Amino acid sequence: MTGVRPASAPIQWSSYREAAGLVTRGVTFHTGSRIAVVVGTLLTTINQGSVLVAGAQTTMTWIRIGANYLIPFIVASIGYLSPLRVRPEEPPSA
Numbered sequence: 001m002t003g004v005r006p007a008s009a010p011i012q013w014s015s016y017r018e019a020a021g022l023v024t025r026g027v028t029f030h031t032g033s034r035i036a037v038v039v040g041t042l043l044t045t046i047n048q049g050s051v052l053v054a055g056a057q058t059t060m061t062w063i064r065i066g067a068n069y070l071i072p073f074i075v076a077s078i079g080y081l082s083p084l085r086v087r088p089e090e091p092p093s094a
Helices: 016-024 029-054 059-084
Strands: none
16 A cells, blocks of 8 residues: 555536535535634624624624624635536537
8 A cells, every 4th residue: 555545536516406515515614614714703793793792692693693604604615616617518509
Protein backbone atom coordinates (compact mmCIF):
# COMPACT_ATOMS: atom_id res chain seq x y z
CA MET A 1 0.00 0.00 0.00
CA THR A 2 1.31 3.40 -0.94
CA GLY A 3 -1.33 5.30 1.01
CA VAL A 4 -2.65 6.96 -2.12
CA ARG A 5 -6.40 7.21 -2.21
CA PRO A 6 -8.13 6.65 -5.54
CA ALA A 7 -9.50 9.82 -7.05
CA SER A 8 -13.16 10.22 -6.21
CA ALA A 9 -15.69 11.00 -8.87
CA PRO A 10 -16.09 14.70 -9.50
CA ILE A 11 -19.08 16.36 -7.90
CA GLN A 12 -21.63 17.13 -10.58
CA TRP A 13 -25.35 17.74 -10.75
CA SER A 14 -27.88 18.38 -13.47
CA SER A 15 -31.21 18.77 -11.67
CA TYR A 16 -32.25 20.84 -8.69
CA ARG A 17 -33.16 17.62 -6.88
CA GLU A 18 -29.56 16.40 -7.27
CA ALA A 19 -28.25 19.75 -6.03
CA ALA A 20 -30.52 19.59 -2.97
CA GLY A 21 -29.27 16.05 -2.37
CA LEU A 22 -25.66 17.27 -2.40
CA VAL A 23 -26.51 19.96 0.16
CA THR A 24 -28.34 17.52 2.44
CA ARG A 25 -25.46 15.03 2.21
CA GLY A 26 -23.12 17.73 3.48
CA VAL A 27 -21.07 18.39 0.35
CA THR A 28 -21.36 22.16 0.89
CA PHE A 29 -21.24 22.06 4.70
CA HIS A 30 -17.59 23.07 5.17
CA THR A 31 -17.77 26.09 2.86
CA GLY A 32 -21.34 27.11 3.65
CA SER A 33 -21.01 26.85 7.42
CA ARG A 34 -17.90 29.02 7.62
CA ILE A 35 -19.55 31.74 5.59
CA ALA A 36 -22.84 31.41 7.50
CA VAL A 37 -21.08 31.82 10.87
CA VAL A 38 -19.26 34.98 9.80
CA VAL A 39 -22.09 36.63 7.86
CA GLY A 40 -24.84 35.45 10.25
CA THR A 41 -23.00 36.78 13.29
CA LEU A 42 -22.40 40.11 11.59
CA LEU A 43 -26.05 40.41 10.51
CA THR A 44 -27.32 39.38 13.94
CA THR A 45 -25.08 41.92 15.65
CA ILE A 46 -26.19 44.72 13.32
CA ASN A 47 -29.90 43.86 13.12
CA GLN A 48 -30.71 42.26 16.49
CA GLY A 49 -27.86 43.39 18.74
CA SER A 50 -29.83 46.04 20.62
CA VAL A 51 -32.74 43.66 21.19
CA LEU A 52 -30.39 40.98 22.53
CA VAL A 53 -28.55 43.40 24.81
CA ALA A 54 -31.85 44.75 26.16
CA GLY A 55 -33.07 41.22 26.81
CA ALA A 56 -36.26 41.87 24.83
CA GLN A 57 -36.14 38.80 22.58
CA THR A 58 -39.36 37.40 21.18
CA THR A 59 -40.01 34.33 19.11
CA MET A 60 -39.76 36.52 16.02
CA THR A 61 -36.30 37.69 17.10
CA TRP A 62 -35.07 34.08 17.22
CA ILE A 63 -36.63 33.36 13.81
CA ARG A 64 -34.80 36.37 12.37
CA ILE A 65 -31.54 35.23 13.95
CA GLY A 66 -32.03 31.78 12.42
CA ALA A 67 -32.61 33.38 9.01
CA ASN A 68 -29.44 35.45 9.48
CA TYR A 69 -27.51 32.17 9.48
CA LEU A 70 -29.63 30.04 7.15
CA ILE A 71 -29.76 32.46 4.21
CA PRO A 72 -25.97 32.94 3.93
CA PHE A 73 -25.54 29.15 4.16
CA ILE A 74 -27.96 28.63 1.27
CA VAL A 75 -26.35 31.36 -0.83
CA ALA A 76 -22.86 29.96 -0.19
CA SER A 77 -24.07 26.47 -1.09
CA ILE A 78 -25.55 27.72 -4.35
CA GLY A 79 -22.31 29.53 -5.12
CA TYR A 80 -20.33 26.36 -4.40
CA LEU A 81 -22.53 24.15 -6.57
CA SER A 82 -23.14 26.53 -9.50
CA PRO A 83 -19.95 25.81 -11.45
CA LEU A 84 -20.45 22.05 -10.92
CA ARG A 85 -23.71 21.92 -12.87
CA VAL A 86 -23.70 19.71 -15.94
CA ARG A 87 -26.23 20.76 -18.53
CA PRO A 88 -27.52 18.18 -21.00
CA GLU A 89 -26.23 18.72 -24.48
CA GLU A 90 -28.80 20.11 -26.87
CA PRO A 91 -29.10 18.53 -30.28
CA PRO A 92 -27.63 20.68 -33.04
CA SER A 93 -30.20 22.82 -34.80
CA ALA A 94 -30.81 22.17 -38.47
